Amino acid sequence: MDIAEELKKGLCSHPKYIPVSLRYDHQGLHYDAQCYDLEEYYHYRAEETIIKTSIKDVVSNLYIPCKVFDIGCGDTKKSQLLLNELLQYQNTVDYAPIDVSKDSLNEVCDVLYQIYGDGLKVDPMPDEFFKAMSKIRNYRGPKILLWISGLQCFPKDSQLKMLSNISSTLEENDVCLITADITQNKEVIERAYLTFDETRPNSKLYTNGVHVLNREFETNIDISQLKLEGRYVEDKDVSSSSYIQVWLHSLCKQSYKIDKLGMTLTLEEGEKLMLHGGNGMSHKYTIYQLEYMFAKARLRILKKWENENSALLLCKREM
Incomplete structure (x- = not known):
């Protein structure tokens, strides 16, 4: 599955999501490298x-x-x-x-x-x-x-x-x-992954998939109308693992035409646009x-x- 197919699948799913891989363009890799220097990371x-x-x-x-x-x-x-x-x-x-x-x-x-x-x-x-x-x-x-x-x-x-x-x-x-x-220390994990601030490289990395979507697929999603949120889910079952969930919370009803995917993305007020597929990321x-x-x-x-x-x-x- 190429990135366009994977992206369309994510945006048509319930809940909607942007694949993690989309965030790792050249700029995303730069943000990722900047995370190395965060004391809590x-x-x-x-x-x-x-x-x-x-x-x-x-x-x-x-x-x-x-x-x-x-x-x-x-x-x-x-x-x-x-x-x-x-x-x-x-x-x-x-x-x-x-x-x-x-x-x-x-x-x-x-x-x-x-x-x-x-x-x-x-x-x-x-x-x-x-x-x-x-x-x-x-x-x-x-x-x-x-x-x-x-x-x-x-x-x-x-x-x-x-x-x-x-x-x-x-x-x-x-x-x-x-x-x-x-890592099993919940406080350490939440401090590293769930400290959100638009000036921090981890926050920029999380939302970079939206910027790549806007640029590569010629749409105009308004990031100011989306709020970055997340949570840590702990699971000690031997057949599972713990993980992070991160999403963008839609602050209003908004729609964006994405011609290159042949679709329109509509987000209801309060709807979550997940920034990963499946159960979560950073297991x-x-x-x-x-x-x-x-x-x-x-x-x-x-x-x-x-x-x-x-x-x-x-x-x-x-x-």
Whole structure:
């Protein structure tokens, strides 16, 4: 499903929603990077710390040489921790950064060449998740699938499907390295994700999907007539997870024609326009919830590393 189809599906659903992926254009990635510097935004620092402190142990469990497939690579700063360690054992590393944005991938490739030169053989893949997986299946040779901060961004009903797809992509000598947010402190989570202020980068990131919709699909949704709201939903059941919900509350009845989608978007006064599909986003797991989900996807956890907020899991396919 391309972005236009996904967007139209979201805007015609009940409740209506804007897909999370729409917010991550070039400007959205800039807002995302700015969140790193927010004192209360614990996730990035905790994740970087667990990767830094565990990466030597991670690499000691890999079949080397191997090719790295980086799912939703972002700016690759955390991925570089793995690449740097692999280069202690390999003269060159084959690296495939994966992202839906070709422009972002081009920028990433330029930066990586400046850092690594010929030490890194970069094979960019401008694809969405499932298309990328189908291509990765054709690769023969040891590989590691790297998925940093990705799993938790998707709706709960998509996560098992995506993990199962990863599992079916792995061969005998392959592994997958995944990070997950395991924060359980409600106050910490709400302070990080639900402090709304239009000047803050996280608020700008949440609403960026509307600006992308206006620009790319030539409509004129009035963001001043929408109020950003959200809540944290806690769920300790082993087969579930906790998560954030964020939406735009319509302050009046308003309608917008979207010719490129062949539709008119109408929001009633008080109606919610969700800023994600499914149950929510930014999922928070207990270790037991992760173990349950990975087992359902036929992924065996070889090793796990954790701190108060972040877990790093090295997995193989259950043959």
